[in-house]
Amino acid sequence: MRNISSRTSTKSKSIPTxxxxxxxxxxxxxxxxxxxxxxxxxxKEGEGRWRTLPxxxxxxxxxxxxxxxxxxxxxxxxxxxxxxPDEEDLILRLHRLLGNRWSLIAGRIPGRTDNExxxxxxxxxxxxxxxxxxDPRTHKPLNPIPNSSEIANxxxxxxxxxxxxxxxxxxxxxxxxxxVSENFTVxxxxxxxxxxxxxATKNRPNCDGFDMGLQSGNEEDFIGxxxxxxxxxxxxxLLNENVFVYQQQQQLQQPNMLEPSCQTxxxxxxxxxxxxxxETEVTSSRAALGTDNCGASNGRPA
DNA sequence: AAGACGGTCAACCGCATCACG
DNA sequence: ACGTGATGCGGTTGACCGTCT
Numbered sequence: 082m083r084n085i086s087s088r089t090s091t092k093s094k095s096i097p098t099x100x101x102x103x104x105x106x107x108x109x110x111x112x113x114x115x116x117x118x119x120x121x122x123x124x125k126e127g128e129g130r131w132r133t134l135p136x137x138x139x140x141x142x143x144x145x146x147x148x149x150x151x152x153x154x155x156x157x158x159x160x161x162x163x164x165x166p167d168e169e170d171l172i173l174r175l176h177r178l179l180g181n182r183w184s185l186i187a188g189r190i191p192g193r194t195d196n197e198x199x200x201x202x203x204x205x206x207x208x209x210x211x212x213x214x215x216d217p218r219t220h221k222p223l224n225p226i227p228n229s230s231e232i233a234n235x236x237x238x239x240x241x242x243x244x245x246x247x248x249x250x251x252x253x254x255x256x257x258x259x260x261v262s263e264n265f266t267v268x269x270x271x272x273x274x275x276x277x278x279x280x281a282t283k284n285r286p287n288c289d290g291f292d293m294g295l296q297s298g299n300e301e302d303f304i305g306x307x308x309x310x311x312x313x314x315x316x317x318x319l320l321n322e323n324v325f326v327y328q329q330q331q332q333l334q335q336p337n338m339l340e341p342s343c344q345t346x347x348x349x350x351x352x353x354x355x356x357x358x359x360e361t362e363v364t365s366s367r368a369a370l371g372t373d374n375c376g377a378s379n380g381r382p383a
Numbered sequence: 384a385a386g387a388c389g390g391t392c393a394a395c396c397g398c399a400t401c402a403c404g
Numbered sequence: 405a406c407g408t409g410a411t412g413c414g415g416t417t418g419a420c421c422g423t424c425t
Contacts, residue, residue: 146394148412153393182414183414197393203415
């Protein structure tokens with residue numbers, strides 16, 4: 082990680098913006114003095130009220146800039162340094178499950194920010210996947226081999242779905258999973274605010290090419306209130322299942338490509354799943370809205 | 384030695400959602 | 405129900421730095 086102080090004396094960007102266009106509002110890299118002012122103020126007064134914070138803290142910055150600086154750099158819980166191999170593995174699996182939901186992914190990796198993970202993905206991981214012949218958006222082979230694509234494109238069926246009420250960061254999630262014969266297909270990992278379920282399909286973040294489908298917010302499917310433990314354990318199980326299928330696809334395409342850490346996980350998944358083939362199909366937002374170019378249909382079959 | 388090039392990452396931008404009156 | 409300000413999120417930009425030629 083580059084030392085921030087080496088960048089603090091650089092020229093500020095000068096493009097005017099709606100929130101920073103006021104005369105006297107500073108832009109560009111933060112100086113150590115500004116960092117200290119902000120950190121001291123937030124430690125003393127707490128987070129929030131970002132709009133008025135700069136004035137109260139004696140900073141010539143807009144509130145957005147202050148919030149970003151605190152969240153991505155100054156917060157004590159922010160972990161600096163290189164992404165560890167196990168973190169990278171986790172990012173890969175979470176991205177396969179969640180798509181470009183950087184804040185959700187970051188929420189599962191202690192000390193890492195969404196910005197950091199997003200940067201790491203865009204600069205390192207996506208290129209690494211492309212180099213391995215894998216589409217970083219879909220996590221499927223760029224040039225599918227028929228046999229392997231059979232796994233990747235296992236039919237999504239909708240008989241007897243089970244809903245998983247989940248909650249994280251104060252938001253409620255729903256994952257609808259369907260077990261069909263030997264295949265377990267997660268057909269929906271839905272997110273919606275607890276209070277406005279009906280708006281769940283509006284403006285979902287970019288799914289970035291996932292094979293997306295989204296069940297419209299149907300409150301009858303929702304079973305009670307979940308908690309973070311439920312979400313964690315469910316997501317963990319998804320991750321374990323997901324890595325198994327992921328490695329299966331990779332093995333079919335490039336048999337000698339597995340890294341040692343992944344091989345270990347595959348073994349455990351195989352034991353856990355009693356040799357069954359598991360498929361995880363995670364769906365996300367924008368396709369369901371008809372506002373992206375993912376080319377996906379509107380959710381699961383009825 | 385120096386310019387070109389590419390990678391990295393902090394910061395900015397626009398937009399959507401939330402909260403509240 | 406509606407309007408408005410605050411907050412949060414993902415995409416993009418551009419400066420810095422190391423490596424290559």
